[in-house]
Amino acid sequence: MDLQLALIFLQQGIASGLVSGSVYALLALAIVIIFKTSDVPNFAQGEVFMAAGYVALYLFVFQQMPIWIVLPATLLAAFLAMALFRRVVLDQVAKSAKDLVYLVIATLGLSYVLKGLVRRTGFGDTPRSFPALVPTDSVMIGQASVTLLDLAIFGTAVAVMAAFFWMFNYTKTGRAMRAVGMNPKAAQLVGVDLRRCHMLIWGLSGVISAIAALLISPKILMTADMGSIVMLAFAAAIVGGFSSLPGAIVGGFIIGIVENMVGLFISSRAIVLAPFLAILIVLVLRPQGLFGGKLTIKKV
Amino acid sequence: MSSSPLASVAPGKRALTGPAIAGLAVVALVAMALPAFTTGYVIYIANLLLVFVVLCLGLHIVIGETGQFSMAHAAFYGIGIYASALANRAVDLPYPFAMLFGALVAGVVGLFIGALALRMRDIYLALATFAFGEAMQWVFANWDSVTNGPNGLRISPARFGPLEILSDKQAYPFVLFFCLLMIGVTVAISRSRLGRSFRAVRESEVAAMAMGIDVRRTRVVAFGLSAAIAGFAGGMFGLFQTFIHPDSLGFQTTILVLTMVVVGGLGSIAGAIGGAIVFGLISEVLRQAPQYQEIIYGAILILFMMYAPRGLFAFIGDRIREARHGR
Numbered sequence A: 001m002d003l004q005l006a007l008i009f010l011q012q013g014i015a016s017g018l019v020s021g022s023v024y025a026l027l028a029l030a031i032v033i034i035f036k037t038s039d040v041p042n043f044a045q046g047e048v049f050m051a052a053g054y055v056a057l058y059l060f061v062f063q064q065m066p067i068w069i070v071l072p073a074t075l076l077a078a079f080l081a082m083a084l085f086r087r088v089v090l091d092q093v094a095k096s097a098k099d100l101v102y103l104v105i106a107t108l109g110l111s112y113v114l115k116g117l118v119r120r121t122g123f124g125d126t127p128r129s130f131p132a133l134v135p136t137d138s139v140m141i142g143q144a145s146v147t148l149l150d151l152a153i154f155g156t157a158v159a160v161m162a163a164f165f166w167m168f169n170y171t172k173t174g175r176a177m178r179a180v181g182m183n184p185k186a187a188q189l190v191g192v193d194l195r196r197c198h199m200l201i202w203g204l205s206g207v208i209s210a211i212a213a214l215l216i217s218p219k220i221l222m223t224a225d226m227g228s229i230v231m232l233a234f235a236a237a238i239v240g241g242f243s244s245l246p247g248a249i250v251g252g253f254i255i256g257i258v259e260n261m262v263g264l265f266i267s268s269r270a271i272v273l274a275p276f277l278a279i280l281i282v283l284v285l286r287p288q289g290l291f292g293g294k295l296t297i298k299k300v
Numbered sequence B: 001m002s003s004s005p006l007a008s009v010a011p012g013k014r015a016l017t018g019p020a021i022a023g024l025a026v027v028a029l030v031a032m033a034l035p036a037f038t039t040g041y042v043i044y045i046a047n048l049l050l051v052f053v054v055l056c057l058g059l060h061i062v063i064g065e066t067g068q069f070s071m072a073h074a075a076f077y078g079i080g081i082y083a084s085a086l087a088n089r090a091v092d093l094p095y096p097f098a099m100l101f102g103a104l105v106a107g108v109v110g111l112f113i114g115a116l117a118l119r120m121r122d123i124y125l126a127l128a129t130f131a132f133g134e135a136m137q138w139v140f141a142n143w144d145s146v147t148n149g150p151n152g153l154r155i156s157p158a159r160f161g162p163l164e165i166l167s168d169k170q171a172y173p174f175v176l177f178f179c180l181l182m183i184g185v186t187v188a189i190s191r192s193r194l195g196r197s198f199r200a201v202r203e204s205e206v207a208a209m210a211m212g213i214d215v216r217r218t219r220v221v222a223f224g225l226s227a228a229i230a231g232f233a234g235g236m237f238g239l240f241q242t243f244i245h246p247d248s249l250g251f252q253t254t255i256l257v258l259t260m261v262v263v264g265g266l267g268s269i270a271g272a273i274g275g276a277i278v279f280g281l282i283s284e285v286l287r288q289a290p291q292y293q294e295i296i297y298g299a300i301l302i303l304f305m306m307y308a309p310r311g312l313f314a315f316i317g318d319r320i321r322e323a324r325h326g327r
Helices: A003-038 A045-062 A067-096 A100-121 A148-170 A172-182 A184-189 A194-219 A226-240 A245-266 A268-285 B003-007 B018-037 B040-065 B073-090 B095-117 B122-142 B168-191 B193-203 B205-210 B215-240 B251-264 B269-286 B290-307 B312-324
Strands: A138-141 A144-147
Touching (some): A003 A148, A003 A172, A045 A067, A045 A226, A100 A226, A100 B251, A100 B290, A184 A194, A268 B095, B018 B168, B040 B193, B040 B215, B040 B269, B073 B095, B095 B215, B122 B251, B168 B269, B193 B205, B251 B290, B269 B290
Antiparallel strands (some): A138 A144
């Protein structure tokens, strides 16, 4: 491969990587805020993302509803579903079993239920595409070709992340969530309603997943299995350090770029393997991730 | 038969009661007499359930006894299937040796994963093993020259000396025998010094270390043994199956086995065996309603975690006890 081509590939890889990476970053953010406050890796995050995509598809394409109803309705549905799952299911699981394994298995159960429900409706059987709300004309940035849709995806994702950080750092609710993440008992002592806070966080993570779904759906084929994209988000979260919010975002962009580079420079068949290798390599070399800080030793 | 070791799984717990012995005897008789009065499909399912029992025993060693979350057991199982089938076909190794070879290869890979896993716990371990499982499935599907890739691999019939196994019925006694053998092996491991150190590590690594247990070694050995047993289950699969496809060795299978162990009750051998049989039958019945399969599957996982986290048998036991005490 000559240098000229390699440079074009490099630019294209970074541009495309930033676009898909922004979606992985959103999903990773959704996973990490839950993990930080509940210590549960939510294995159903991909299916929440998938189901939200189908809710939007159903309302927009099959019910012909205007988009200004579809968007809030989808976000609300995702919020309620996740908040209720936390309140109804996980509170009960946490009450009857102490071990982490049980909570994880409950989220695996949720992922199966959601996937089954979408398949049951019949919508998940045929691959579909969500119509793009932004024109897909391409523009050149440097030597990389991206579409207006790509720019809209990237811009929206970054705006959502910024809004989220503002909420986390400057609002009372956001601070309460951070307090719960650091020390639930102490947070409770200073007047944080733990149960409400957990519901809010799970609901919020549902909203972020739904946004990710709305952004990426026009670019991919929607199937009931599209939730498997969450693997890239898990990889992003691990690269970033799993309990670090900025880490999740940086990790998302890294995974997006690596994935595109692997596709361009190595082979498109190897793309599927990239996230797993990334996870394994990071966990072996630096288990705490890039932003994970020092490893702490667990006391008895 | 398996009856006596089965019951005294948790050391120091109550002895076998009369009804339990009777129940186990009935199960044993039915299991042995099965081929006499049933036909192909039932025998096939019985074979499959016995394989899943062994696979669950493997997962039990690592999750139930040692408390290490592994989500890679479909991969170890797959390694066992491919390794034993290829040894059988390529070198014409007598089948028992091919099975041992499969278990050995899976066990070595398990030791390697265990060594990597030393640096991680809980969620990180779950994710790393999950990633390994997915990567292995990719290898099965893409290493064309060895696994025949996405077309799947034909498994040659197993041979024991002059006897060639060509049907499920012929395979059944062997599958049953190997299953009982592995139950015996697992019980022996569980009761040995090693098994006690597994449980010590599960309860508290720090306390285990204080008692002089080599925690690192124990964790690696647990992974290796568990993977070897899962690999052996893969060899058993090759006794009656003639074909393996990489699609059937992914996350779905890992979740299936995990569900079985959970439904039976994490931490007990009897639970792992019972869960494999009960949930194996449930998932077989659900095949009739594929549209609802995933929903019911997921609902079972969620409901068990909510209301019966100690498993089906403990749940039933508790209800019976409550009824007896008139509550």
